Amino acid sequence: MTELEAGRAERLAPVRNGMALQRYRDVLIALIAFAVLASLPLFTGSKALLDFVIRCSAYGLFATSLNLLVGYTGLTSFGHGMFFGLGAYSFGLIMQKLGVPIPVAFVATLAITALIAAVIGAICVRLKEIYFAFVTLAFQMLIHSTILSWASFTGGDQGLRGGIPRPAFFGIDLSNHVHLYVTSCALLILGLLAMRQIAQSPFGFTLRMIRDNAARASFLGIDVWRAKLTVFVLAALFASIGGMVMALFVSGAYPEFAYWTISGEGIFINMLGGVSTFLGPMVGTVLLLLLNDTVTRFTEYHGIVLGVVILFFALGLRKGLLDFVAEWFSRRRDAGEGR
Amino acid sequence: MTRTRTPGISRRSTLALMGAGAMTFAAPWVARAQAKTIKIGMPTILSGRVAQLGTSSRNAVMLEVEKVNAAGGLAGRQIEMVIRDSKGQPQEAARVARELVNTDGCELMIDAEASSGAFAVHEVARDLGVFCIHTNSETSALTADPKQRIPNAFRTARQGVHDSIVGGSYAAAIAKAKGLKKWATCSPDYAYGRDTTGEFTLYLKRFAPDVEIISESWPKLFQPDYTEVVTKILQAKPQALYSCLWGGDLTSYIDQANIYAMFGQMEVFAVNMADYTALTVVKNLPKGIHSGNRYIKSFPATPENAAWGDAYKAKYNEYPTNWSWENATAIMLMAEAAKKANSADGKKIAEVLKGLTIKCPFGADGTVTMRGDDHTLVGYAIGWGTTIPQEPYVPEIKAGDWKTIFELEAEWKKSKGYT
Numbered sequence: 001m002t003e004l005e006a007g008r009a010e011r012l013a014p015v016r017n018g019m020a021l022q023r024y025r026d027v028l029i030a031l032i033a034f035a036v037l038a039s040l041p042l043f044t045g046s047k048a049l050l051d052f053v054i055r056c057s058a059y060g061l062f063a064t065s066l067n068l069l070v071g072y073t074g075l076t077s078f079g080h081g082m083f084f085g086l087g088a089y090s091f092g093l094i095m096q097k098l099g100v101p102i103p104v105a106f107v108a109t110l111a112i113t114a115l116i117a118a119v120i121g122a123i124c125v126r127l128k129e130i131y132f133a134f135v136t137l138a139f140q141m142l143i144h145s146t147i148l149s150w151a152s153f154t155g156g157d158q159g160l161r162g163g164i165p166r167p168a169f170f171g172i173d174l175s176n177h178v179h180l181y182v183t184s185c186a187l188l189i190l191g192l193l194a195m196r197q198i199a200q201s202p203f204g205f206t207l208r209m210i211r212d213n214a215a216r217a218s219f220l221g222i223d224v225w226r227a228k229l230t231v232f233v234l235a236a237l238f239a240s241i242g243g244m245v246m247a248l249f250v251s252g253a254y255p256e257f258a259y260w261t262i263s264g265e266g267i268f269i270n271m272l273g274g275v276s277t278f279l280g281p282m283v284g285t286v287l288l289l290l291l292n293d294t295v296t297r298f299t300e301y302h303g304i305v306l307g308v309v310i311l312f313f314a315l316g317l318r319k320g321l322l323d324f325v326a327e328w329f330s331r332r333r334d335a336g337e338g339r
Numbered sequence: 340m341t342r343t344r345t346p347g348i349s350r351r352s353t354l355a356l357m358g359a360g361a362m363t364f365a366a367p368w369v370a371r372a373q374a375k376t377i378k379i380g381m382p383t384i385l386s387g388r389v390a391q392l393g394t395s396s397r398n399a400v401m402l403e404v405e406k407v408n409a410a411g412g413l414a415g416r417q418i419e420m421v422i423r424d425s426k427g428q429p430q431e432a433a434r435v436a437r438e439l440v441n442t443d444g445c446e447l448m449i450d451a452e453a454s455s456g457a458f459a460v461h462e463v464a465r466d467l468g469v470f471c472i473h474t475n476s477e478t479s480a481l482t483a484d485p486k487q488r489i490p491n492a493f494r495t496a497r498q499g500v501h502d503s504i505v506g507g508s509y510a511a512a513i514a515k516a517k518g519l520k521k522w523a524t525c526s527p528d529y530a531y532g533r534d535t536t537g538e539f540t541l542y543l544k545r546f547a548p549d550v551e552i553i554s555e556s557w558p559k560l561f562q563p564d565y566t567e568v569v570t571k572i573l574q575a576k577p578q579a580l581y582s583c584l585w586g587g588d589l590t591s592y593i594d595q596a597n598i599y600a601m602f603g604q605m606e607v608f609a610v611n612m613a614d615y616t617a618l619t620v621v622k623n624l625p626k627g628i629h630s631g632n633r634y635i636k637s638f639p640a641t642p643e644n645a646a647w648g649d650a651y652k653a654k655y656n657e658y659p660t661n662w663s664w665e666n667a668t669a670i671m672l673m674a675e676a677a678k679k680a681n682s683a684d685g686k687k688i689a690e691v692l693k694g695l696t697i698k699c700p701f702g703a704d705g706t707v708t709m710r711g712d713d714h715t716l717v718g719y720a721i722g723w724g725t726t727i728p729q730e731p732y733v734p735e736i737k738a739g740d741w742k743t744i745f746e747l748e749a750e751w752k753k754s755k756g757y758t
Contacts, residue, residue: 158480
């Protein structure tokens, strides 16, 4: 070890310790969050609340995975919804046609998503900004059109009909509402934890560097294309898990899951919640679903209400809610320290 | 030191938020406390391109519910409709349907969704066991496929295959009489368009074997410009054209085809023409378009049907649609079944509803029947006629023969492996 290297190792040691500490903290938070969510059915009989959390899991995984691309890597994908749809359809089709146990279908769906995401990503991540956005959108429309026109296989615009069979595995029966609820919560928490680890890993910081200055990252010896492709595939996997949760919730898969509006909702959620904090999209998900569910109860002109809310966030706050809160806290802290 | 107000959530708004949250979760108990009325949930499409589907379904339901409530309600319980928008998204339809049952305490359900939404609500009905009548989905498989069937779900909409059989036999008779051998088709490119056109040509060829399809066009759903399609058809020079375009698509198609004087050059069979949504919107309705009846107050030509159409028009200042009569029939059947069962319980209503025949203004012979073995409506008025540019628009409609429909439907079911 040269003197220089030794010095660097010394400097890096506290950083590594700090990261390990943070990891333990994240795991602890995840465990507590899961315990709280999973014990909810003991306190309330409200099926609507459980339904709400299940949908939050599906959209939350999807939106947070989109934030890996948008917030951390600076890749604004307009076609991320295709992986949501792909997850729902692959899982539904495998369960309907092959009748394999659910974990097998789950893993197989992830494998299919990874393969397709790798092919699409390899083409898309070379492109920048608006070109990237539009080519991802184009692939989404391709997948959506395939689902529509391959009616003998996918059921076309009627979707996968007849329900998704849910045989019990390891004592978990997903046709039971509470089991489905706890499983969705587990998938959400595990998914968030995994994405948090990705975001806080050296790879995650590489992504931030690529976002801020790709040329510089490249000069430092980072294979930018490979890093972008990796995060594209990883994000697709989590979106696909979100799709599977949704397929289980509605017991079917519909072409709307792969339509661009789902991607649009993902972007909207990120705008609502904020992209600069890890939990921003999760907050955005809860906000959007709450807003949607309450507004549609009272009026069919929900479009106007949602539009006003978008305007408020875009023009008023100019950032997502959690970004706003985070900044407010740091300003207060700074003020407290007399800076 | 002065303390300025810092931005953020104040104590007061926190309390307000908590209050709102508590209300949300208390809603189911509040709902159950008012068990004297019976709530019927109805997810439908109230926004977007096909909002008319939802509004005209809602109008018809409210018209009938008022009558039932005035006559004492559903087995003595006043009906309260809870109608919510699904935006035409199946996942929203499923969510809304679950919410209606789980949170709002709806004991019965009218599913006024189109195509994929209906299948999503069907899964909810399977899951929750709630009594459900599908009122707008015409997809045959919804009730014909035994895999879909559940004891608590019914359908009061037309069934695609019934329309095709009647349309095919009517068109074949004209094809033979006028010697129409070369046919073209032009239908929207999605499941309904493809299936309906396929079944129509199947029965057309069955009754008139020398018919030949020389050109097929599949415009996109909600396509604004049909020039390309119209010129393609004109170049193929068919003697007759079949189309199952509907609503705004059909009216824009006719308006654009009129520019090319298309309707003078061939016989046109447009199954969805005879609905007020299309008839009253087209600028120059050509004379002599053949159409199936969707809803028209002059067919069946009974005082009951005319009175129903006029009552609707008087109340809402527009004519009913095909969706209107389908939804009205659902309430009529529910009310009659509840009376027979002397109960508003979904299970008891479902038992009585199987095979129930009721008097109905939309029946071919003044009655309609909920067929017991596949839970779908039969005996409704179904027929074809030709248009004139002013009211009554389709003066003479030739009624389809239900005996033939039943025979061919049974055959079709066998060919699909449903029986």
